[in-house]
Amino acid sequence: MRLSFIRPISCYSVSSPATSVKLQKPLFVRPPTFKTTISDLKKWHLWAKSLTSSVGSTFLELDNGPDSELLLRELNWLVEDAIQTPKSFLQQPHIKYNDNSSVSIRASLEQLYMLWKQRVEERRPFQYVVGCEHWRDLVLSVQEGVLIPRPETELIVDLVNDAIKENEELREGLWADLGTGSGALAIGIARILGSSGRVVATDLSPVAAAVASYNVQTYDLEEKVHVKQGSWFEPLRDNDGEFVGLVSNPPYIPSKDIGGLQAEVGRHEPRLALDGGASGMNDLIHLCNGAVSMLKPGGFFAFETNGDEQSKFLVHYIETKKQGNFSKVKMVSDFAGIQRFITGFRGR
């Protein structure tokens, strides 16, 4: 297999302010400046429910997309995020509200119609619709152009936590989250580090860098997390060899599979964050190579992969091509039983 290590080098200078990016606030933090009546809201809700029910399992059969049961749950969450008062409008049916009484909402009723249409008819991911993703105990802002962090990826924070418990030195050191996207991993890790622990989060995409910075601010972590725009290790050159940990969820889907992806992913999420080249492993291999010089002796790495095949290949790659550089390299499976991660330590 011929592997291309070349990745488009960023044309932006390192950590240039992404001024052109327009940030979209998550729905649930927008001010409740719109008013409607209970009866109009109920009408919308009925409409949305019937649109949702008509989906049945067609998306599921088509491309493993959501069925109507899942969509109905998302609809409840949309209501939860959109309504200021009365919060209990759907949860407490025994309270009889006057149909003409006013409801404060965070998007206009027209927007709510449009948003739900987009969700069902265009298969726009729910997380883009409400502008946020609940991930671990965080609520992260996401928008088009940024990969929606996946539930599987949550486990990387647990893996880091386990590594830190084994070796407390890691708690106070310098970490990197490469291709940070929404900043999920960087934020998750920053919150378990000690007072002098720091994370540098990099991403080639200016949208991702801007969204990650926004999320870092939301969690008051500007002191701990530095977001830098640029390709992989490029923005980190100053700190070569100083990192106690590297994590990444790089693009790993083989190019040929991109066309057949679930509509929510293939049509709406950024290809830059998904496409890992012909084998899907271009970036993963780039990361394994780079980790040798970036990590301090004893430093920890955890990378997410496409599953069993890639994980096996990478463990073998490290053990043969990077012989002697790493120790305790292993695969770790996600909750679906797929070998989703490879982890290991830089040899001492």
Place this chain on the structure above:
Amino acid sequence: MSFLILGRRSTQLSRIPRKLLLFSSTFSSQSPNTSISNNRSTIFHSSYSSSNIRNKGFSSIFKGSTKNPSGSLWGVRFLSLEAAVEPTTADGLTVEGIIAKNWNILDDSEDDWKSHASSIAQSVHLIKKRLKWKRLMYRLEVLSAQLNKADLWDDPVHAGKISREHGSLMNKVEDVMAIEQELVEHIDMIKLAREENDPELESESVKALLGIRRNVKEKELEALLSGEHDNCSCFIEVQAGAGGTESMDWASMVMQMYKLWAQRKGYGVSVVDEMPGEIAGIKRATIKVDGENAFGYAKSEVGVHRLVRISPFDSAKRRHTSFVAVAVIPILGDGSTHVQINESDLRIERFRSGGAGGQSVNTTESAVRITHIPTGITASCQNERSQHSNKASAMAVLQSRLDQLEMARQAQMNAQHTQSLTEISWGNQIRTYVLHPYRMVKDLRTNYEVSDPDSVLEGDLDDFILSFLSTSLDKDEE
């Protein structure tokens, strides 16, 4: 189908290896014992004064010893209740004596001290019955004896448990005794006032008695919830019985009834787990009910609930009978001993994990199921918006189920309960709801019934719950 599950569950329960049931060491230094209050000492006059002094000494010593549980301090005598003299008036009238006088109990707006006194004495009698007074005093003696053992702190976990239970029982006993003491004192005071011809003093004491009378009425209710875990929050689980869509619909009606009941009581309600039926209703669901005494009330609902109606799912409009099983599990507080769960005994799986996962899939479905391998007990949560939160919720359910299992096992060991595990977790048929041919809800344990099923299904359950609690506690002891 569901009852099959129940059966399997119960056999699994009985096979728990002993080693899994070890308690974790959660003894907290904030033992309730330290709260044996000094402020209450103001009401311990006259005949209680000797024990009062000991009590003060005891609590201050206890504070010291929680910081340094070295054992030797525990040699100090605990308040011995046998030594406490029964409160009597100057002319020898006891609380039981007041009841025996059979004074008329008038409405509490009447300024009649005998009526107040009689009402208070009756309430005290009822409270003692509800607290299972004799058994309580015996238990307290046993605990005091254990606390006095010099080697108690060789096992700090056990010691913590003993002293916590002792403290909590002690509080209850002191509460009641304080009322009795106040009662006889005010009677003395009234008699004295009459002798001295001091109407102001007399009316003050009558007023005070009225205050006690009202206060002790509330305590009657509180005494209904005097079980060890009654004050805890809880999970309520509902499971549809055999009978397909009809009973799944019934299950969702029952779940809705509890949600509405809990909301009326001002409890926090959240759905933890819900498995919808194919056509309508739910196969099973778990909700978390958050608030003071949630378990104490909800435990009355454990059992099978039966519905009789014309099924809306039967095109021939025939009458159907369906069943739903309800389980209630207390969520033990931080001060309680939890069963230690070993990470390596858990299997955590994702629900509906089809396909490649990872970047290839975008889904808001992040439910997990946790299996405790040694017991086979599972818990799942799918209603949170992140996998992390779903896992945390499922772990909380699992912890509570294992805790309940351990409590049931210990109760059996103590031979206090003869109920089988199945009865504890799911119970027998307790209530019938008839919507056709007539309309009625009847509790089979208390025979309490109402003719308005709609209000019950809208969560108006308190009368059923209180009548069950009082019937089960007020029947004559032993």
